[in-house]
Amino acid sequence: MTTTEPVGHRVAPALTTHPGFFRAPFAAATYRGVAQLAVGWTWALTAGLLVVIAVVTAAAMVPVLGLGLVLLPATLALARAYGDVERARLAAQTGVVVPAPARRRPAQRRWTARLWAASTDPVGWRATAYAAVVLVLTSVYLAFVVALAAGAVGGVVLAVRFLLDGGTGDASTAGALLLLLGALAVVAAPWFAAFCAQAGTLTTLRLARALLGPSAAAEARAAQAVAESEARVAESAAAAAARRADVLTETRAAALEAADTERRRIERDLHDGAQQRLVALGVTLGTARRAAERDPAAAVAALEHAHGEVKETLAELRDLVRGIHPAVLSDRGLDAALSALAARSPVLVRVETSGLEAAGTTAQAAAYFVVAEALTNVAKHAGASRAHVRADVVVPEASDDPAVAGPTLRVEVTDDGRGGAGTAPGGGLAGLRGRVAALDGTFDLTSPADAGTRLTVELPCAS
Amino acid sequence: MRIVIAEDSVLLLDGLTRLLQAEGHAVTGHRTAEEMVAALTAPGAALPDLLVTDVRMPPSHTDEGLRAAVHLRSLHPDLPVLVLSQYVEQRYAAELFARGTRGLGYVLKDRVADVDEFLDAVERVEGGGTVLDPDVVSQVLARSRHDLADLTPREREVLALMAEGRSNAAIADRLVVGPAAVEKHVTNILSKLGLPPDADAHRRVLVVLRWLDLNGDLR
Numbered sequence: 001m002t003t004t005e006p007v008g009h010r011v012a013p014a015l016t017t018h019p020g021f022f023r024a025p026f027a028a029a030t031y032r033g034v035a036q037l038a039v040g041w042t043w044a045l046t047a048g049l050l051v052v053i054a055v056v057t058a059a060a061m062v063p064v065l066g067l068g069l070v071l072l073p074a075t076l077a078l079a080r081a082y083g084d085v086e087r088a089r090l091a092a093q094t095g096v097v098v099p100a101p102a103r104r105r106p107a108q109r110r111w112t113a114r115l116w117a118a119s120t121d122p123v124g125w126r127a128t129a130y131a132a133v134v135l136v137l138t139s140v141y142l143a144f145v146v147a148l149a150a151g152a153v154g155g156v157v158l159a160v161r162f163l164l165d166g167g168t169g170d171a172s173t174a175g176a177l178l179l180l181l182g183a184l185a186v187v188a189a190p191w192f193a194a195f196c197a198q199a200g201t202l203t204t205l206r207l208a209r210a211l212l213g214p215s216a217a218a219e220a221r222a223a224q225a226v227a228e229s230e231a232r233v234a235e236s237a238a239a240a241a242a243r244r245a246d247v248l249t250e251t252r253a254a255a256l257e258a259a260d261t262e263r264r265r266i267e268r269d270l271h272d273g274a275q276q277r278l279v280a281l282g283v284t285l286g287t288a289r290r291a292a293e294r295d296p297a298a299a300v301a302a303l304e305h306a307h308g309e310v311k312e313t314l315a316e317l318r319d320l321v322r323g324i325h326p327a328v329l330s331d332r333g334l335d336a337a338l339s340a341l342a343a344r345s346p347v348l349v350r351v352e353t354s355g356l357e358a359a360g361t362t363a364q365a366a367a368y369f370v371v372a373e374a375l376t377n378v379a380k381h382a383g384a385s386r387a388h389v390r391a392d393v394v395v396p397e398a399s400d401d402p403a404v405a406g407p408t409l410r411v412e413v414t415d416d417g418r419g420g421a422g423t424a425p426g427g428g429l430a431g432l433r434g435r436v437a438a439l440d441g442t443f444d445l446t447s448p449a450d451a452g453t454r455l456t457v458e459l460p461c462a463s
Numbered sequence: 464m465r466i467v468i469a470e471d472s473v474l475l476l477d478g479l480t481r482l483l484q485a486e487g488h489a490v491t492g493h494r495t496a497e498e499m500v501a502a503l504t505a506p507g508a509a510l511p512d513l514l515v516t517d518v519r520m521p522p523s524h525t526d527e528g529l530r531a532a533v534h535l536r537s538l539h540p541d542l543p544v545l546v547l548s549q550y551v552e553q554r555y556a557a558e559l560f561a562r563g564t565r566g567l568g569y570v571l572k573d574r575v576a577d578v579d580e581f582l583d584a585v586e587r588v589e590g591g592g593t594v595l596d597p598d599v600v601s602q603v604l605a606r607s608r609h610d611l612a613d614l615t616p617r618e619r620e621v622l623a624l625m626a627e628g629r630s631n632a633a634i635a636d637r638l639v640v641g642p643a644a645v646e647k648h649v650t651n652i653l654s655k656l657g658l659p660p661d662a663d664a665h666r667r668v669l670v671v672l673r674w675l676d677l678n679g680d681l682r
Contacts, residue, residue, distance in 0.1 A: 279576050280475045280477070282575065287481060290486075
């Protein structure tokens with residue numbers, strides 16, 4: 001039953017509401033109550049009484065003969081079963097569900113402990129008490145109901161007979177008063193009978209709740225267990241949040257440092273590269289101009305020199321700009337950008353990609369620079385004959401775990417070189433590690449001596 | 464003349480060497496300040512007529528060249544030194560000029576591309592003159608705690624050229640006026656600022672820079 005109305009309103013409206021009071025003899029609750037009392041009384045008189053007698057007998061035999069120790073657990077189990085049936089009956093007849101008591105605790109190892117637990121099973125003992133009390137309770141209520149109903153019916157029969165007899169007998173004032181009182185009693189009896197039926201049912205349910213439901217101690221234990229588990233969950237959530245905050249603080253610092261290092265590198269590249277070249281170019285052109293009149297041949301040589309410097313400066317600027325952000329990446333995507341990197345590498349590089357469109361631009365840019373740095377290292381330090389670049393978008397299987405959120409961009413660069421690569425602070429790989437960490441990605445470098453290098457980076461696509 | 468250059472950029476060292484050689488000078492190049500100091504302080508080493516050095520050089524890429532120049536000047540106060548700096552740094556200039564201004568130059572590296580100006584600076588410093596980059600001078604003028612409102616715009620122009628270490632003739636040349644006009648401006652400026660009239664351009668630049676408080680940062 002999933003009713004949300006109070007138990008009193010359902011089984012005893014006459015005692016809890018005004019309209020219920022007036023409608024009591026005609027209310028469905030009354031007839032359900034009568035039926036419940038009748039069945040309950042019959043059940044209590046047979047099964048209930050049997051349980052009580054069995055348990056009491058077994059208990060009484062404990063001090064006399066050891067036999068009781070064997071019988072008591074069995075009879076208490078019987079009492080338990082009786083309680084289960086009684087709760088089911090009440091649910092069926094009244095629509096009110098009494099919660100089940102706690103399950104038996106797991107068996108202990110030693111047989112004496114097991115026997116002790118079985119003999120003191122509180123659920124069984126409480127069910128036995130219920131059986132005894134409910135027998136008395138239903139007997140009394142049912143007796144009242146039957147007596148009042150019978151009185152009402154008898155009164156009506158007497159009145160009819162009195163009227164049919166033509167009002168014989170002494171028509172004294174006392175007689176008339178008695179008749180009036182009788183009539184009032186006849187009218188009132190159905191109400192009292194109905195009240196008794198409803199009150200009996202309500203009392204039975206309260207008794208069942210007290211003796212057949214979970215005990216107060218068990219409920220408190222259960223509530224405490226729930227509270228403790230909630231506290232544990234909250235505690236672990238707080239710990240996870242604190243760890244996350246630590247990680248974010250760390251990766252933010254690393255990202256800032258990586259950006260700063262990058263800016264310094266660009267400044268250094270511009271200062272040492274393009275700027276010096278342009279100054280030198282100015283000097284060369286100035287030399288040519290001064291030489292123009294007195295030594296035309298020297299002037300032409302200087303101009304040729306200057307021309308070469310212009311071309312070299314342009315190439316250097318192109319490389320520098322590509323290092324800041326490659327145009328091919330914005331124009332054609334990661335796939336084309338990786339192919340361009342592979343084509344520029346002096347080492348033979350094979351590129352395989354799949355599903356890269358799903359990755360965000362930031363993730364793609366980070367992946368590009370990871371591969372660029374890795375291939376630079378392969379060419380400079382690894383002494384490798386070939387390298388392999390794999391880039392895939394990996395979609396995790398559906399999961400409730402928020403940690404495995406969305407698809408990731410997985411990049412792997414392997415080579416067959418001499419290994420021994422590391423992420424020294426301030427180095428290119430260390431900067432990339434900071435950049436990857438700031439995107440909540442993972443960075444894994446495996447580079448045993450003489451066994452090649454494998455760099456694996458995973459980045460959330462959404463980044 | 465014999466010139467020693469310290470410059471870490473191969474290209475620029477190469478360009479300067481060829482430029483100065485084409486002008487008929489003997490040039491020795493060094494890639495680091497350390498190397499240059501070692502060569503010049505070696506026993507029996509002959510001092511050049513001029514030292515040209517970059518400020519920022521390996522290994523730390525900060526101010527190795529400047530420190531080397533200050534060190535060599537403390538050993539040989541008469542050694543003419545021309546310092547090339549990547550950017551205007553008044554503190555560097557102040558440090559360099561703290562012990563006198565004779566035969567000392569501080570110019571932005573980019574000026575080297577203006578070959579005539581650079582060769583002029585080389586001549587002036589070698590001849591014991593002072594050369595201060597116009598950018599440094601304008602910074603000093605802008606930051607001077609003195610009020611220059613009494614000067615006419617033309618006089619302020621002349622003051623800046625004086626601070627750069629130019630002679631009256633060079634100023635007249637630059638402003639396309641007669642030498643007499645320049646002399647008149649200079650006299651006016653010195654009297655307005657309450658400085659002693661001094662015909663010598665070498666002494667004059669020292670007086671002007673002191674007055675402008677170039678060294679203020681060092682105090």
